[in-house]
Amino acid sequence: xxxxxxxxxxxxxxxxxxxxxxxxxxxxxxxxxxxxxxxxxxxxxxxxxxxxxxxxxxxxxxxxxxxxxxxxxxxxxxxxxxxxxxxxxxxxxxxxxxxxxxxxxxxxxxxxxxxxxxxxxxxxxxxxxxxxxxxxxxxxxxxxxxxxxxxxxxxxxxxxxxxxxxxxxxxxxxxxxxxxxxxxxxxxxxxxxxxxxxxxxxxxxxxxxxxxxxxxxxxxxxxxxxxxxxxxxxxxxxxxxxxxxxxxxxxxxxxxxxxxxxxxxxxxxxxxxxxxxxxxxxxxxxxxxxxxxxxxxxxxxxxxxxxxxxxxxxxxxxxxxxxxxxxxxxxxxxxx
Numbered sequence: 001x002x003x004x005x006x007x008x009x010x011x012x013x014x015x016x017x018x019x020x021x022x023x024x025x026x027x028x029x030x031x032x033x034x035x036x037x038x039x040x041x042x043x044x045x046x047x048x049x050x051x052x053x054x055x056x057x058x059x060x061x062x063x064x065x066x067x068x069x070x071x072x073x074x075x076x077x078x079x080x081x082x083x084x085x086x087x088x089x090x091x092x093x094x095x096x097x098x099x100x101x102x103x104x105x106x107x108x109x110x111x112x113x114x115x116x117x118x119x120x121x122x123x124x125x126x127x128x129x130x131x132x133x134x135x136x137x138x139x140x141x142x143x144x145x146x147x148x149x150x151x152x153x154x155x156x157x158x159x160x161x162x163x164x165x166x167x168x169x170x171x172x173x174x175x176x177x178x179x180x181x182x183x184x185x186x187x188x189x190x191x192x193x194x195x196x197x198x199x200x201x202x203x204x205x206x207x208x209x210x211x212x213x214x215x216x217x218x219x220x221x222x223x224x225x226x227x228x229x230x231x232x233x234x235x236x237x238x239x240x241x242x243x244x245x246x247x248x249x250x251x252x253x254x255x256x257x258x259x260x261x262x263x264x265x266x267x268x269x270x271x272x273x274x275x276x277x278x279x280x281x282x283x284x285x286x287x288x289x290x291x292x293x294x295x296x297x298x299x300x301x302x303x304x305x306x307x308x309x310x311x312x313x314x315x316x317x318x319x320x321x322x323x324x325x326x327x328x329x330x331x332x333x334x335x336x
Contacts, residue, residue: 011050013077018046021080038083045079143217144273147224150282152268154223158261162211162228166258169206175249175257175302176204176328177293178212179313180234180242198243201290201313202229205258207328209244213261215271215292225269226261226285226292235333242333245317245325249302256300276310289313 025038147153179198202214212229219233234242249257269285276288287295290311297303305319317325 014046014049017077017080018042041083042080045076045083049076049079143220143224146218147273148270149272149274149286151270152225152283152285153270154218154225154227155268156265157222157226157269158213158228158265162213163258163262166205166211166261169211170251170254172206173249173251173254174207174246174326175254175297176207176209177245177247177316177325178202178204178209178242179245179316181240182216182234182236196312196314198313200234201293201316203257203293203296204244205254207244207246215269215287215289217271224271226264231331231333238334240333242331243317244328244331246328247297247302247304247325249300253300253302257296257302260296260299290315 021042022039025035025042178201180200180202181197182200200214200216202212204213205211209231212231212233213226214229215225216227216229216233217224218227231242234240264285267285269287270283272281272286272288272291275281275286275291281287281291290313293316294303294307294311298307304322304324305315
């Protein structure tokens with residue numbers, strides 16, 4: 001593949017791997033929901049592979065760039081195998097290659113189930129639209145050198161005036177959780193995997209949203225990590241909107257939250273790209289947005305659901321089983 005594969009060969013192999021992995025998932029003993037989920041994931045991987053090969057390998061810039069990108073194109077063939085292995089280990093599901101007899105005796109119900117799963121996967125990909133565009137991938141790849149997964153890359157990114165404003169809100173015994181779809185390239189791609197519209201989470205210490213803070217990519221003006229945000233930060237697309245919720249806390253808890261933000265600001269931080277997949281941080285202050293908010297609430301004793309893996313922004317409302325949050329407002333940023 002690496003030495004002799006051209007575009008038709010790569011596309012054909014990608015499709016064969018997709019069909020093989022999907023057939024294995026269909027033949028497994030996993031629940032229907034798990035099988036459907038796997039096929040959707042395999043379809044997304046197929047789309048990413050096709051986009052990457054067409055946008056990156058097909059339009060190389062130098063003799064050194066082509067072999068490197070082609071190497072990653074070949075390496076991506078292992079993704080369905082890795083995901084299949086991950087589900088096998090974590091879900092204790094036995095996957096196997098079907099025998100010739102089993103393949104010939106597949107039932108019509110299984111064929112219909114496979115067709116429905118593939119149709120659902122294709123529909124999901126169509127909804128993704130331009131989110132998987134080469135431009136979004138190139139933007140993320142170009143931004144990677146600014147990130148740090150082993151060291152903090154930003155320190156003292158939040159000015160003293162912010163903390164003065166935050167301290168002045170202590171008479172309001174509430175912390176405001178803000179969910180948004182920023183329209184940033186990373187947010188657009190994440191939404192394909194989460195199937196959620198809201199893929200960024202922030203907090204504010206006041207109802208007027210003048211003390212918003214979260215982990216983000218820095219908007220190319222600041223380094224990725226803990227940064228101050230303004231409402232304009234969320235306005236990057238025509239249908240941009242944000243949801244604001246209030247979490248009641250004590251004055252002591254709110255003061256502790258402000259102190260925690262100040263501590264991270266002084267120690268340094270970095271954006272946790274790896275955590276979006278594994279939920280692991282190599283250093284305490286390397287986090288992604290919703291991981292930061294959950295950690296902050298947990299630190300002050302105000303977390304209201306148990307974290308069991310990667311924390312999605314929508315978890316803050318979908319896992320609010322005891323109705324701790326109070327809905328405040330929705331802001332449509334481009335409404336007339």
